[in-house]
Every structure is written in C-alpha cells, then in structure tokens.
Amino acid sequence: MNTPADDDPGDLRYAEYVLGVLDADARAAVEREVTADPHAAAAEAHWRRRLLPLAEEIGPETPPPQLWARIRAALEFDAPADTRGGWWENLRLWHWLTFGSGALLAAACAALVVLATHRPPTPPIPYMAATIMQTDGQVGWTATMDIGKARMIVVPAAPQPVRAGRTPELWLIPPGARPIAVGLISTRAPMTLALSASLVARLGPTARLAVSIEPRGGSPTGQPTGAVVATGAIGAAPASALRLVRPPQRSA
Amino acid sequence: MNDTSTETDTLEQLLVRTGMRDRAAFARLYQQTAPRLFGLCVRLLQERSEAEDVLQEAFVSVWRRANHYNPSLGGANTWLTAVVRNRAIDRLRQRRETTNVDPLEFERVPDASGGPAAHAMASADYLRLERCLEQLDSKYSRAVRAAFFTGATYKELAERGQVPLATLKSWIRRALLQLRTCLET
Incomplete structure (x- = not known):
C-alpha cells in the first residue's frame, strides 16, 4: 500500500486537525503545538491548503446587516479614540506592575534612558531581552529576541505552577496599544517562538512583555482573558542572554 | 487610520493591512468575504443565530490576529476559512453533549x-x-x-x-x- 507517511507519522495529526475530526482535547493539543513550533505551523498550513478548498462547495449566505455593526461594537471602533480606554481600564491587575515594584521600574527607566540617548537610529538592535517578573517578585521567565531570525526564546526561571487545563500565554504590549499574542509558553521547558514581521516591527524599548494564564490552547478572544501573572520591559540583551540564541559552534 | 484600500486590492493585501490596523481595509475584507464565510458557519452549525455569533467572534479574532498572517504559508482566503471553520468546530465541540x-x-x-x-x-x-x-x-x-x-x-x-x-x-x-x-x- 502507498503509505508515504510512514516516515512522518505526526503529519497526519495536522490533517485530522484541519479536517476537524479531533475531539476538543486533541484539538487543543494541536493548537498548542502549532502556536509554539514553526515546523508544526508550516505542516498545518500545508494541510489547510490541501483540504480547505473543499469549502468552495458551500454556497454563500448573506449575513444580517447588523452583524458588521456588532463586530465594530465588539472592537470598540466607535469609542473615543483614546488608546487607554476600554481594555486598559479593565485591567486593574496590571496596576502593580507600573506602581508596585519601584526598583524594577527605576531600573527599566534607567535602561530606557540609556537606550533612548545612546542608541544610534540605525541599525536596529539585533538582540533584545526581557526579564519577566511575577507578582511574587520572582523572575518567571527570561525572553531573548533575535531580530535577524525573527524569533524569541523564552526560558522559565521560577514560574509559579499553572493549574491543569490552563497554559501561560505571552503577550507583547506596544506603548498605548492593545496586547498582541506572541505565543503559548511553558512553565517547564524553554520555548522558541517565531515572530511575525509586524510583531518584530513593534519590539522595542518602549514595549513590554506580559504573561497571562489562559485556557488550554490560548486565549479564545485574541486578548488576555485570565490573570496577568508576570510582566517585563524590553531592553538590549545582556551578553549572558545571547548564548541562548547564538549557541557555540560545534564541530560536526 | 489611512483609507488607502481600493477596489483592486487582493484579499492578501487587505488582510496584511488589517494586521496594520487599517480599519478601511478590514471593512473591505469583511464585505468581500463575509457571505462566503457565513455560508460556511451556517452549514457547519445548522443554526443561523449561532452562525452569526461565530462569524462575529471570528472577525473580531481576524482583526486581532491578522498581524500573524504569513502570506508565505497560504492565501488569505485559506487563512480566513481556517479561522472561521476552527471557531465553528470549537462551538460544535462545546455543544457536543446536546447534539442529536x-x-x-x-x-x-x-x-x-x-x-x-x-x-x-x-x-x-x-x-x-x-x-x-x-x-x-x-x-x-x-x-x-x-x-x-x-x-x-x-x-x-x-x-x-x-x-x-x-x-x-x-x-x-x-x-x-x-x-x-x-x-x-
């Protein structure tokens, strides 16, 4: 029998995910994998291209006219154009991070000033790093960003355990803007996350990283829905962090 | 936000611009794709009001996640179909216990x-x-x-x-x- 997948048994899971035959738990597991691993994302995207054209058989239906208004309302498009409205006001949880840890804030400000005054306009900083501190004052994770390769390595330091069925999700918060999902991370293992070009463009010393606790598979809304447990400012990477993204050469 | 979208933009261009927070591009993306995607929701969910909810959630998600769209991994049509279909399937899983x-x-x-x-x-x-x-x-x-x-x-x-x-x-x-x-x- 023609079974070319013998060399790649995992590939079939992405096909089953795209086709939609997996149960909720198995779907969530594939989603996690696809979010965290660019190879899995590419394999899943390949199955989308193979199978989803079948949707062309389904005839169009006119959605009710008020649906667009509902979408605009859900996105607060018609709210006053104050970037600190809406979502920010709901997040009193974030408060501690601005006012609760004075020393960290001072350090971050100092780093910011140094970066702002000494950073030449070009070329861009090739590596950046963030120490993501938890509410308990412990370092939860460290993140090192390799701009050239458009990836981020997130290493757990002493993260608080996460209860079953939940997963930590990493967010980028550009100044004055809503959080952008970066990817799901682990409390145990280092994760490498691929960064889209638009995400790379928004990394910088005025952006922050934050971790919220989300349902398995990540936030269902595209915005943080669970408790924010850790956050950190982005700065230039210390030399010690670069070992992660530039492993020593090994002889073959 | 700049209204730079034109009638001739491809879905890929509209989706990329949506990822850059271009509301006009997002509105045009909706106009061009909503009927087809709503048809997909109705077919999967077999229930119009639930299909409306799912299409709404899906487009909210499109606005928020469009910056993750990677054109090298496939067309905008495929990406949008996947977003909507995954939402609809997740909804089906939630109501699994009541399905006849x-x-x-x-x-x-x-x-x-x-x-x-x-x-x-x-x-x-x-x-x-x-x-x-x-x-x-x-x-x-x-x-x-x-x-x-x-x-x-x-x-x-x-x-x-x-x-x-x-x-x-x-x-x-x-x-x-x-x-x-x-x-x-």
Missing part, C-alpha cells in the same frame, strides 16, 4: 455536483482536490466529505455512519494519506 445523533446524516452528505464549485467559481486548488477525492474508494471519500461538511469528531461520524470507530478512523486516515500523495503529484 442522526444516523442518516452520513448518507446525506452532498457530493460536488451542483455545488457552486461545479461552476465557474471553482479554483484550480479545488479542482485538483476534487479530482483526487474522486480517485479514492467511495467510502473513503464519503467519510472525508462527511467530516469536512459536518465538523463532527471521529466518534460522532462512526455513530452516524453506523461504522465501528476503528474502521471509520482507518478510512479517513488512509484517505488523507492518499490525498496527500495525489496532491503532491
């Missing part, structure tokens, strides 16, 4: 003839897939089509088709492997 098992449904899965794709609308990708589906054992292709158009799990499909679960799984897995080979050649 309809043993006839498996047999009532439509075939391609007479669908919109039978006409000039069909893409080259669709025609290739359809050719490959036709080459499968008919019970394999029926199972794949039942899965695709109902969003049902292996277990639900086995119940509806009155086929042992292991048999149904092996039909679909073989079908997927054969499709992969067929589509690569």
Whole structure:
C-alpha cells in the first residue's frame, strides 16, 4: 500500500486537525503545538491548503446587516479614540506592575534612558531581552529576541505552577496599544517562538512583555482573558542572554 | 487610520493591512468575504443565530490576529476559512453533549455536483482536490466529505455512519494519506 507517511507519522495529526475530526482535547493539543513550533505551523498550513478548498462547495449566505455593526461594537471602533480606554481600564491587575515594584521600574527607566540617548537610529538592535517578573517578585521567565531570525526564546526561571487545563500565554504590549499574542509558553521547558514581521516591527524599548494564564490552547478572544501573572520591559540583551540564541559552534 | 484600500486590492493585501490596523481595509475584507464565510458557519452549525455569533467572534479574532498572517504559508482566503471553520468546530465541540445523533446524516452528505464549485467559481486548488477525492474508494471519500461538511469528531461520524470507530478512523486516515500523495503529484 502507498503509505508515504510512514516516515512522518505526526503529519497526519495536522490533517485530522484541519479536517476537524479531533475531539476538543486533541484539538487543543494541536493548537498548542502549532502556536509554539514553526515546523508544526508550516505542516498545518500545508494541510489547510490541501483540504480547505473543499469549502468552495458551500454556497454563500448573506449575513444580517447588523452583524458588521456588532463586530465594530465588539472592537470598540466607535469609542473615543483614546488608546487607554476600554481594555486598559479593565485591567486593574496590571496596576502593580507600573506602581508596585519601584526598583524594577527605576531600573527599566534607567535602561530606557540609556537606550533612548545612546542608541544610534540605525541599525536596529539585533538582540533584545526581557526579564519577566511575577507578582511574587520572582523572575518567571527570561525572553531573548533575535531580530535577524525573527524569533524569541523564552526560558522559565521560577514560574509559579499553572493549574491543569490552563497554559501561560505571552503577550507583547506596544506603548498605548492593545496586547498582541506572541505565543503559548511553558512553565517547564524553554520555548522558541517565531515572530511575525509586524510583531518584530513593534519590539522595542518602549514595549513590554506580559504573561497571562489562559485556557488550554490560548486565549479564545485574541486578548488576555485570565490573570496577568508576570510582566517585563524590553531592553538590549545582556551578553549572558545571547548564548541562548547564538549557541557555540560545534564541530560536526 | 489611512483609507488607502481600493477596489483592486487582493484579499492578501487587505488582510496584511488589517494586521496594520487599517480599519478601511478590514471593512473591505469583511464585505468581500463575509457571505462566503457565513455560508460556511451556517452549514457547519445548522443554526443561523449561532452562525452569526461565530462569524462575529471570528472577525473580531481576524482583526486581532491578522498581524500573524504569513502570506508565505497560504492565501488569505485559506487563512480566513481556517479561522472561521476552527471557531465553528470549537462551538460544535462545546455543544457536543446536546447534539442529536442522526444516523442518516452520513448518507446525506452532498457530493460536488451542483455545488457552486461545479461552476465557474471553482479554483484550480479545488479542482485538483476534487479530482483526487474522486480517485479514492467511495467510502473513503464519503467519510472525508462527511467530516469536512459536518465538523463532527471521529466518534460522532462512526455513530452516524453506523461504522465501528476503528474502521471509520482507518478510512479517513488512509484517505488523507492518499490525498496527500495525489496532491503532491
């Protein structure tokens, strides 16, 4: 029998995910994998291209006219154009991070000033790093960003355990803007996350990283829905962090 | 936000600009794709008000996640279809316990003839897939089509088709492997 997948048994899971035959738990597991691993994302995207054209058989239906208004309302498009409205006001949880840890804030400000005054306009900083501190004052994770390769390595330091069925999700918060999902991370293992070009463009010393606790598979809304447990400012990477993204050469 | 979108923009351009927070591009993206995507929601959920909820959630998610769209991994149409279909399937899983098992449904899965794709609308990708589906054992292709158009799990499909679960799984897995080979050649 023609079974070319013998060399790649995992590939079939992405096909089953795209086709939609997996149960909720198995779907969530594939989603996690696809979010965290660019190879899995590419394999899943390949199955989308193979199978989803079948949707062309389904005839169009006119959605009710008020649906667009509902979408605009859900996105607060018609709210006053104050970037600190809406979502920010709901997040009193974030408060501690601005006012609760004075020393960290001072350090971050100092780093910011140094970066702002000494950073030449070009070329861009090739590596950046963030120490993501938890509410308990412990370092939860460290993140090192390799701009050239458009990836981020997130290493757990002493993260608080996460209860079953939940997963930590990493967010980028550009100044004055809503959080952008970066990817799901682990409390145990280092994760490498691929960064889209638009995400790379928004990394910088005025952006922050934050971790919220989300349902398995990540936030269902595209915005943080669970408790924010850790956050950190982005700065230039210390030399010690670069070992992660530039492993020593090994002889073959 | 700049209103720079024009009638001639491709869906890919509109989606990329949506990722850059261009509301005009997002509105045009909605205009151009909502009827097709709503049809998909109605088909999977079989219930219009729930289909409306899912389409709304999906477009909210499109606005928030469009900056993750990577054109090198596929067209905008495919990306949008995946976002909407995944939402709809997640919704089906949530209401799984209340779903009535309809043993006839498996047999009532439509075939391609007479669908919109039978006409000039069909893409080259669709025609290739359809050719490959036709080459499968008919019970394999029926199972794949039942899965695709109902969003049902292996277990639900086995119940509806009155086929042992292991048999149904092996039909679909073989079908997927054969499709992969067929589509690569």
